[in-house]
Amino acid sequence: xxxxxxxxxxxxxxxxxxxxxxxxxxxxxxxxxxxxxxxxxxxxxxxxxxxxxxxxxxxxxxxxxxxxxxxxxxxxxxxxxxxxxxxxxxxxxxxxxxxxxxxxxxxxxxxxxxxxxxxxxxxxxxxxxxxxxxxxxxxxxxxxxxxxxxxxxxxxxxxxxxxxxxxxxxxxxxxxxxxxxxxxxxxxxxxxxxxxxxxxxxxxxxxxxxxxxxxxxxxxxxxxxxxxxxxxxxxxxxxxxxxxxxxxxxxxxxxxxxxxxxxxxxxxxxxxxxxxxxxxxxxxxxxxxxxxxxxxxxxxxxxxxxxxxxxxxxxxxxxxxxxxxxxxxxxxxxxxxxxxxxxxxxxxxxxxxxxxxxxxxxx
Amino acid sequence: xxxxxxxxxxxxxxxxxxxxxxxxxxxxxxxxxxxxxxxxxxxxxxxxxxxxxxxxxxxxxxxxxxxxxxxxxxxxxxxxxxxxxxxxxxxxxxxxxxxxxxxxxxxxxxxxxxxxxxxxxxxxxxxxxxxxxxxxxxxxxxxxxxxxxxxxxxxxxxxxxxxxxxxxxxxxxxxxxxxxxxxxxxxxxxxxxxxxxxxxxxxxxxxxxxxxxxxxxxxxxxxxxxxxxxxxxxxxxxxxxxxxxxxxxxxxxxxxxxxxxxxxxxxxxxxxxxxxxxxxxxxxxxxxxxxxxxxxxxxxxxxxxxxxxxxxxxxxxxxxxxxxxxxxxxxxxxxxxxxxxxxxxxxxxxxxxxxxxxxxxxx
Numbered sequence: 250x251x252x253x254x255x256x257x258x259x260x261x262x263x264x265x266x267x268x269x270x271x272x273x274x275x276x277x278x279x280x281x282x283x284x285x286x287x288x289x290x291x292x293x294x295x296x297x298x299x300x301x302x303x304x305x306x307x308x309x310x311x312x313x314x315x316x317x318x319x320x321x322x323x324x325x326x327x328x329x330x331x332x333x334x335x336x337x338x339x340x341x342x343x344x345x346x347x348x349x350x351x352x353x354x355x356x357x358x359x360x361x362x363x364x365x366x367x368x369x370x371x372x373x374x375x376x377x378x379x380x381x382x383x384x385x386x387x388x389x390x391x392x393x394x395x396x397x398x399x400x401x402x403x404x405x406x407x408x409x410x411x412x413x414x415x416x417x418x419x420x421x422x423x424x425x426x427x428x429x430x431x432x433x434x435x436x437x438x439x440x441x442x443x444x445x446x447x448x449x450x451x452x453x454x455x456x457x458x459x460x461x462x463x464x465x466x467x468x469x470x471x472x473x474x475x476x477x478x479x480x481x482x483x484x485x486x487x488x489x490x491x492x493x494x495x496x497x498x499x500x501x502x503x504x505x506x507x508x509x510x511x512x513x514x515x516x517x518x519x520x521x522x523x524x525x526x527x528x529x530x531x532x533x534x535x536x537x538x539x540x541x542x543x544x545x546x547x548x549x550x551x552x553x554x555x556x557x558x559x560x561x562x563x564x565x566x567x568x569x570x571x572x573x574x575x576x577x578x579x580x581x582x583x584x585x586x587x588x589x590x591x592x593x594x595x596x597x598x599x600x601x602x603x604x605x606x607x608x609x610x611x612x
Numbered sequence: 613x614x615x616x617x618x619x620x621x622x623x624x625x626x627x628x629x630x631x632x633x634x635x636x637x638x639x640x641x642x643x644x645x646x647x648x649x650x651x652x653x654x655x656x657x658x659x660x661x662x663x664x665x666x667x668x669x670x671x672x673x674x675x676x677x678x679x680x681x682x683x684x685x686x687x688x689x690x691x692x693x694x695x696x697x698x699x700x701x702x703x704x705x706x707x708x709x710x711x712x713x714x715x716x717x718x719x720x721x722x723x724x725x726x727x728x729x730x731x732x733x734x735x736x737x738x739x740x741x742x743x744x745x746x747x748x749x750x751x752x753x754x755x756x757x758x759x760x761x762x763x764x765x766x767x768x769x770x771x772x773x774x775x776x777x778x779x780x781x782x783x784x785x786x787x788x789x790x791x792x793x794x795x796x797x798x799x800x801x802x803x804x805x806x807x808x809x810x811x812x813x814x815x816x817x818x819x820x821x822x823x824x825x826x827x828x829x830x831x832x833x834x835x836x837x838x839x840x841x842x843x844x845x846x847x848x849x850x851x852x853x854x855x856x857x858x859x860x861x862x863x864x865x866x867x868x869x870x871x872x873x874x875x876x877x878x879x880x881x882x883x884x885x886x887x888x889x890x891x892x893x894x895x896x897x898x899x900x901x902x903x904x905x906x907x908x909x910x911x912x913x914x915x916x917x918x919x920x921x922x923x924x925x926x927x928x929x930x931x932x933x934x935x936x937x938x939x940x941x942x943x944x945x946x947x948x949x950x951x952x953x954x955x956x957x958x959x960x961x962x963x964x965x966x967x968x969x970x971x972x973x974x975x
Contacts, residue, residue: 253912255845255914260914263844263917267913268935270916303910306908461614542906543943543945544616545905550627551627554627554629570633572631604973610975
């Protein structure tokens with residue numbers, strides 16, 4: 250195992266300390282490194298807290314700051330943080346308006362955040378609520394989750410909910426918004442190589458020189474199938490077909506991808522037909538090409554170039570884009586595509602100012 | 613070779629097209645993809661143009677935008693762009709105030725930019741000037757360069773010169789400023805793995821499982837020596853010692869690193885002793901931990917954590933920080949450290965608003 254570390258046991262502690270020191274204008278480290286919080290809180294708003302295993306940086310600590318998260322709880326690499334961490338974070342950032350937890354759908358994370366949410370509800374004046382993200386269409390259940398996994402779409406939920414909280418949206422409305430954005434989001438990934446968890450010291454899985462894992466999870470867990478290497482065009486074709494096909498299924502019988510309006514669970518809160526860009530044809534989307542950590546930016550932009558026309562050929566219009574390493578799997582090579590159907594409200598919230606270590610604009 | 617591409621011959625074209633489409637609010641692709649330019653020029657200012665081989669993304673195209681570059685010329689992977697590209701870029705972005713080329717010190721780049729600068733001088737009303745960057749202290753000459761190589765410090769020069777140009781600084785002053793910032797900047801890198809140039813299809817070099825290349829260049833070219841793997845503390849100790857030792861040597865006999873003021877070539881333009889933070893102790897610096905593309909962000913922050921106290925123990929104060937993948941070598945694992953001595957003017961220009969695909973704040 251070749252890594253820029255001192256010892257596997259100290260990776261998280263030392264990395265977090267470096268993160269907090271490098272971004273002292275944005276974040277502060279909580280006691281014992283239990284959580285990362287904003288250096289400058291916005292008074293009176295609902296606090297948004299996320300967290301999960303480390304190794305996915307900049308998710309989640311890199312998204313703490315104005316317009317996004319109020320705190321993030323980092324676990325050891327690919328290991329859930331503990332309820333204690335989450336409760337400490339909630340106490341630290343609670344402003345009296347309640348706490349919303351954003352949780353990726355993995356058993357460990359769900360269980361611990363659920364415990365924390367219940368316990369924090371007695372401490373936090375404004376109460377607690379939770380949004381579970383499960384945007385990965387690759388598999389219906391996995392070695393790490395019951396139901397779909399929460400992957401790169403989580404950052405889209407965090408961005409949009411974070412912007413709404415900054416504007417003063419109430420807890421119940423934020424929970425509904427987060428659920429709606431998650432329901433409007435689909436992702437799928439592919440891995441060209443494995444990753445090495447420092448404490449394990451050996452690759453999480455192995456791929457032959459001519460193999461890829463199609464539908465891989467963000468911990469290197471299995472996807473749909475092991476396939477021979479394919480071209481960028483072939484890979485994006487399979488991923489976009491899976492994503493748009495899933496949108497179509499959610500829209501119910503008779504709804505082709507191009508005709509599908511808004512995912513079923515989101516229909517209730519969709520913008521009215523006269524008020525926003527998403528209803529102008531109904532299919533405006535955000536396209537996120539997310540690197541897993543070991544793939545050059547050149548290739549991520551090439552994947553964007555391959556994916557976008559395939560979305561557009563199916564009736565979607567790409568109106569917002571993001572390309573980079575945002576929800577990573579240590580040094581795993583590969584990437585995921587995430588598509589979020591936008592409406593007038595979520596487009597505006599996506600565009601709202603954000604000042605975090607990992608995502609920043611407008612400020 | 614496993615890469616997210618269609619064919620090696622199309623990597624640059626397809627990647628650039630994706631880049632331009634994903635960031636259409638910031639950049640526009642020049643004819644035949646010869647260069648990337650700002651979508652919205654700032655009228656009347658000196659145009660700043662850089663470029664070089666691709667594979668170092670986000671450098672340089674990712675730094676085109678408000679407050680930084682006006683255009684960037686991408687060559688094939690690790691191959692200089694041609695004078696034609698540079699002249700076309702100069703013609704496209706010239707605003708009548710002249711053109712400044714920022715060029716990393718490699719033979720191919722230098723020769724082609726020199727030709728372009730001479731030819732463009734007859735076309736561009738305000739004339740041309742060039743800043744050569746050579747911040748890499750690892751080797752005094754290399755397989756790619758006569759003299760030191762220009763590496764991650766190049767982005768610091770581009771940021772500071774870009775901000776000054778945005779404020780209306782004249783061509784000759786910008787050239788002097790760029791030269792001063794380069795002279796105040798030192799870098800050194802280490803590689804844990806090689807990278808694969810798509811057109812070559814095989815690794816540029818090979819490292820045993822227990823080896824690192826100390827002082828590696830950004831094309832995977834040899835550094836100071838091949839060493840056994842070391843801890844993050846040991847690696848940063850060697851790199852910081854090399855960087856600060858070099859500052860001390862530049863400051864002349866008797867100047868220990870802690871006492872060294874400003875690199876000799878920069879002394880003439882250093883801020884007066886009463887006017888800025890850099891003179892308050894004399895050793896305020898920017899610390900950039902730059903990933904080469906294949907190393908997780910967790911490890912880069914850990915390296916920051918290891919490097920910063922070693923700088924501070926030598927009398928430097930880290931007042932600005934940047935951690936991430938900015939000047940990469942495709943998927944090479946490893947990182948470089950860059951230290952730039954700041955003064956009041958360069959600190960202010962570093963902080964000035966920048967809106968590019970790869971670096972963004974204040975706007």
